[in-house]
Every structure is written in structure tokens, then in C-alpha cells.
Amino acid sequence: METQTISWPAKDLSRIPFAMYHSPEVYAQEQERIFRGPTWNYLGLEAELPSAGDFITTVIGDTPILVSRDEQGKVHALVNRCKHRGAVLRREACGNAKDHSCIYHQWRYSLAGQLESVPFQRGMKGEGGMPADFDKSKIHLDELKVEVYKGIIFATFSAQAEPLLDYLDAPVVYEIDRLFAKKIKVLGYQRQRIFGNWKLYNDNVRDPNHGGLLHMFHATFGLYRLSQVGGAKLDRKHRHNITFNQLGTDDAEANAGYSDTKKVFQSEYQLRDTAMLQNKKEFADPVTLVILSVFPGVVFQQIANSLCTRQIRTRGLNEMELYWTYFGYEDDDQAMTDHRLLQANLCGPGGYISMEDGEAVEIVHKASFTAQDQHAIVEVGGKGEIRDSGNLISEMPVRGFWSYYCELMGIEPGSAEMAKQAAAQTPLQKAAA
Ligand SMILES: [Fe+2]
Known part of the structure; x- marks a missing residue:
């Protein structure tokens, strides 16, 4: 069922449309507006990655996330997806490493998500490899904003998100x-x-x-x-x-x-x-x-x-x-x-x-x-x-x-349009009336 045809008859949300649990269109919008929207998402606990080089993998909605502690002790929340061809970068649940390399073509990133090396970047004997204008320094894993409170790691995709403690209240x-x-x-x-x-x-x-x-x-x-x-x-x-x-x-x-x-x-x-x-x-x-x-x-x-x-x-x-x-x-x-x-x-x-x-x-x-x-x-x-x-x-x-x-x-429960839709009976209800 398309989002705009789902009826929300009660303004106070005392009626929840069952269609909301089954609509592929709704699900796709949730990924964008909720999980990649102005929400703070739990990633894990600092106690799980206490040392430099420690990492865990998790998700925000369907987006794979790599939580990585760098040499300076800073926790980074990186999208766990190689910038080259989009492969999942780290496939383990957790570990300790000096850097993160993609299994597909061995692009290697620092603990902070910066691309550091590409195999055969210059090719062999002047043949193959990346073009001369390829600039590693411009390639960084997508990085989220992180806030840590009491050892709990939260991250957000959105620059518009409230500060974490305002969000939590x-x-x-x-x-x-x-x-x-x-x-x-x-x-x-x-x-x-x-x-x-x-x-x-x-x-x-x-x-x-x-x-x-x-x-x-x-x-x-x-x-x-x-x-x-x-x-x-x-x-x-x-x-x-x-x-x-x-x-x-x-x-x-x-x-x-x-x-x-x-x-x-x-x-x-x-x-x-x-x-x-x-x-x-x-x-x-x-x-x-x-x-x-x-x-x-x-x-x-x-x-x-x-x-x-x-x-x-x-x-x-x-x-x-x-x-x-x-x-x-x-x-x-x-x-x-x-x-x-x-x-x-x-x-x-x-x-x-x-x-x-x-x-x-x-x-x-x-x-x-x-x-x-x-x-x-x-x-x-x-x-x-x-x-x-x-x-x-x-x-x-x-x-x-x-x-x-x-x-x-962007749903307005109980709006006039929604109420009109709710009032319209289904064929089954009409037959029963
Ligand atoms: Fe329960």
C-alpha cells in the first residue's frame, strides 16, 4: 500500500494502521527519514573497544557501520562500505587491527577511515593502474557524527540532529x-x-x-x-x-x-x-x-x-x-x-x-x-x-x-484527508452493512 493511501483516523494515535508494518514504500522512507534522519542511534559500548585499533561492526537501520578507535583514542563511526565499489569493508563482529582493508580489491583505510593505499595504483611498467589525477587524500569512508555519553556510543547521519543530551532529555x-x-x-x-x-x-x-x-x-x-x-x-x-x-x-x-x-x-x-x-x-x-x-x-x-x-x-x-x-x-x-x-x-x-x-x-x-x-x-x-x-x-x-x-x-494523523479515507468503507464492510 502506498504511504499516501494509508489511513490514520485518530489524531491521538489511538489507531495504528496495520499497513505501516507491511508497506515496502514505508520501509524505504524509514531508512531515509528515521535511520539516516535527525535521530541518535546506539552503536555499542566503549567497553567493547577500549584500546587503539579495536573495532566493532553494527548497523543503523540497514546501513552497515564500522565503529573504529584510532591511534589517538578517538571513536569513529564510519559507514562500513568501501568507497571503491561499495563492498562491505569489515565483515567480523569485532577485532583489533592496524587498518581496515577491503577483501575485494585491497583498498586500505586508516583507523579513522582515510584511504591510505590502493594496490597497483601506478600499474606495472607504465601500464594499468589508476589515472595520474587519482588523489587518495580526497577519499574517506563516509563518517557520522558521534557522541559518547557514560560510555554509550551514539551516532547520527544528520547535521540537523539536536545535541545528544537534548535528544535523550x-x-x-x-x-x-x-x-x-x-x-x-x-x-x-x-x-x-x-x-x-x-x-x-x-x-x-x-x-x-x-x-x-x-x-x-x-x-x-x-x-x-x-x-x-x-x-x-x-x-x-x-x-x-x-x-x-x-x-x-x-x-x-x-x-x-x-x-x-x-x-x-x-x-x-x-x-x-x-x-x-x-x-x-x-x-x-x-x-x-x-x-x-x-x-x-x-x-x-x-x-x-x-x-x-x-x-x-x-x-x-x-x-x-x-x-x-x-x-x-x-x-x-x-x-x-x-x-x-x-x-x-x-x-x-x-x-x-x-x-x-x-x-x-x-x-x-x-x-x-x-x-x-x-x-x-x-x-x-x-x-x-x-x-x-x-x-x-x-x-x-x-x-x-x-x-x-x-x-x-511527515504523516499527519487524523487530518481531514485521512479521516475521509477512513470513512470510506471497504467492499467487505459495505457488504456486511
Ligand atoms: Fe515483553
């Missing part, structure tokens, strides 16, 4: 300061392939309501229930979201709220080993879970003592990958590191909770394909103004994501 900066108050150490990675559009995961992670309904491990064993103290905070543009809760703040009365589906306090369900559920107190506040999602594609997580980043990597219209980077603090003792690694089992492709998020994205993607003239209903927590929530029974941050998304994509 105070509530997000507060949570980053809390989570990255100490020096971190990376503990490991997981990758989770999900066959669904990348925005469905953004919807998922901005929806505290599902956390206590889909994730029955959470609800049954009490790590997260909708009946607990918690809420959702948003930045001034509603594009980012912080969901938080405090385990142990509810009791069997929660069953009243859950009664339509199932009870969460059930004596027959017990874990023999409860270490997985343990929160070893390490923050000054009583918050035991924080899911901080930053537009357009990264999540920072604290679930009890499991800390990680989740990067959303697009893989075309119908597929995405979650790239999980687990971390602890440099001053953790072995017991704490072991505990964090144990709780890492909550997440990733086989995680006690994350497996279900992948499944949820896939079943929405699959079923909504044949309903592209219809809309998702997003009203839990209220309609109208998008605001913070003092409880977890809300999906308001989902509307926040879409409001900034529409701003960047």
Missing part, C-alpha cells in the same frame, strides 16, 4: 546515569532473530501492559505484575519510554485483577531453585525493573540484576534481529557476575520472558498482513493527551513512539 539521562553510574564490563551477547517488522518490537517494548499478561513467568513468580507499584515515564516528545516497577509490592489481592484470565498467586507453582528470582539490592532506590527504550532502536534493561542493552537491527521489511549485550560492573565479585549470568536466561531467543516477545511480534506480523485496511486499537491507559503513567496498565508510550515517528515521516 532529562528522564532518560536520569536512568542512564543510574544504570551507568559505575564502570561496566561486558559479560556476553545473544542474538534473537524475529520474523516481524521492526516497529512491532518498538510497540512491544513500550507496552508495560503486556509485561504482566504475556509474560507468565514474570507474573507467576512476581518479578513483574500489573498489580505492583510502577509506571511509565516519557521524554518531552514522547519518543522514548521508561517502564519501571518494584517487585514485592503486591499480594494475593492481585488475583482480583487477573481473574478474567488466570490467577498469579498459585501455591502449586513453585521454583525449586529461586536464585533466578532474587534481586540483590544494588541501587539506592527501590526500583527492581527498568525498561528504557530510546527512539528509534535501543533498549536499556535492568531486570533485577540482569543488565543489558538490546539493539533493534532491521533486516528488511519482514524481519529484525535483537542484539543483546549483557554487562555488569567492573567491581562485581564472582558471585555477582554468576548471578547476572544466571538471570541472563530471562532474555534472548530462549529467554523465560523474551522468547514470548519474539512470538508476539511474529503472530501480529503474520495476522495483520491480511488486514492492511484495518487498525490496531491503542487505548489502554486512556486516549487523548500522551502523558506519564502512575501504573503499569497502560500502552500510552506506544502512542508516544508513533507521534514522533509520524513527525519524522
Whole structure:
């Protein structure tokens, strides 16, 4: 479906067109207006490339990125694509090198992305090679603007992007300061392939309501229930979201709220080993879970003592990958590191909770394909103004994501033209009337 024929009947974004998850035209525009637009994109953690010559490869949307630390210690975000014929330059996930050479024709670049040598540039015996006016000094890998905050590396393609801290805004900066108050150490990675559009995961992670309904491990064993103290905070543009809760703040009365589906306090369900559920107190506040999602594609997580980043990597219209980077603090003792690694089992492709998020994205993607003239209903927590929530029974941050998304994509939800389109019934609806 073409972008201009997609209907957005609700100005407050309480209706999301299913076509937005399935349109190739929309997907192409997102790459340009969102990922290569005025957004700050997470690339990784400085702890992953501490020394000169260290590098990691990642993506911003579909664009391959090489993050490279030069001899002076400066971190560069370079498009990971040789300027010669466009081949991917670095194919490893990470490493250490003196320079970066393309496998195709061995064009060699400095750690900062400057072209340094071309094999047979002058040819042989006066024959072949590059023309005499070829100037290596004028060829540099495309470079992005980088800002590093608390050891987190962000980059943007756009000269018009706000400064990083303005983009993140105070509530997000507060949570980053809390989570990255100490020096971190990376503990490991997981990758989770999900066959669904990348925005469905953004919807998922901005929806505290599902956390206590889909994730029955959470609800049954009490790590997260909708009946607990918690809420959702948003930045001034509603594009980012912080969901938080405090385990142990509810009791069997929660069953009243859950009664339509199932009870969460059930004596027959017990874990023999409860270490997985343990929160070893390490923050000054009583918050035991924080899911901080930053537009357009990264999540920072604290679930009890499991800390990680989740990067959303697009893989075309119908597929995405979650790239999980687990971390602890440099001053953790072995017991704490072991505990964090144990709780890492909550997440990733086989995680006690994350497996279900992948499944949820896939079943929405699959079923909504044949309903592209219809809309998702997003009203839990209220309609109208998008605001913070003092409880977890809300999906308001989902509307926040879409409001900034529409701003960047040039979509005006609820405009007269859109409303007219929405009013026009489909043949099926006419037949049913
Ligand atoms: Fe979830």
C-alpha cells in the first residue's frame, strides 16, 4: 500500500494502521527519514573497544557501520562500505587491527577511515593502474557524527540532529546515569532473530501492559505484575519510554485483577531453585525493573540484576534481529557476575520472558498482513493527551513512539484527508452493512 493511501483516523494515535508494518514504500522512507534522519542511534559500548585499533561492526537501520578507535583514542563511526565499489569493508563482529582493508580489491583505510593505499595504483611498467589525477587524500569512508555519553556510543547521519543530551532529555539521562553510574564490563551477547517488522518490537517494548499478561513467568513468580507499584515515564516528545516497577509490592489481592484470565498467586507453582528470582539490592532506590527504550532502536534493561542493552537491527521489511549485550560492573565479585549470568536466561531467543516477545511480534506480523485496511486499537491507559503513567496498565508510550515517528515521516494523523479515507468503507464492510 502506498504511504499516501494509508489511513490514520485518530489524531491521538489511538489507531495504528496495520499497513505501516507491511508497506515496502514505508520501509524505504524509514531508512531515509528515521535511520539516516535527525535521530541518535546506539552503536555499542566503549567497553567493547577500549584500546587503539579495536573495532566493532553494527548497523543503523540497514546501513552497515564500522565503529573504529584510532591511534589517538578517538571513536569513529564510519559507514562500513568501501568507497571503491561499495563492498562491505569489515565483515567480523569485532577485532583489533592496524587498518581496515577491503577483501575485494585491497583498498586500505586508516583507523579513522582515510584511504591510505590502493594496490597497483601506478600499474606495472607504465601500464594499468589508476589515472595520474587519482588523489587518495580526497577519499574517506563516509563518517557520522558521534557522541559518547557514560560510555554509550551514539551516532547520527544528520547535521540537523539536536545535541545528544537534548535528544535523550532529562528522564532518560536520569536512568542512564543510574544504570551507568559505575564502570561496566561486558559479560556476553545473544542474538534473537524475529520474523516481524521492526516497529512491532518498538510497540512491544513500550507496552508495560503486556509485561504482566504475556509474560507468565514474570507474573507467576512476581518479578513483574500489573498489580505492583510502577509506571511509565516519557521524554518531552514522547519518543522514548521508561517502564519501571518494584517487585514485592503486591499480594494475593492481585488475583482480583487477573481473574478474567488466570490467577498469579498459585501455591502449586513453585521454583525449586529461586536464585533466578532474587534481586540483590544494588541501587539506592527501590526500583527492581527498568525498561528504557530510546527512539528509534535501543533498549536499556535492568531486570533485577540482569543488565543489558538490546539493539533493534532491521533486516528488511519482514524481519529484525535483537542484539543483546549483557554487562555488569567492573567491581562485581564472582558471585555477582554468576548471578547476572544466571538471570541472563530471562532474555534472548530462549529467554523465560523474551522468547514470548519474539512470538508476539511474529503472530501480529503474520495476522495483520491480511488486514492492511484495518487498525490496531491503542487505548489502554486512556486516549487523548500522551502523558506519564502512575501504573503499569497502560500502552500510552506506544502512542508516544508513533507521534514522533509520524513527525519524522511527515504523516499527519487524523487530518481531514485521512479521516475521509477512513470513512470510506471497504467492499467487505459495505457488504456486511
Ligand atoms: Fe515483553
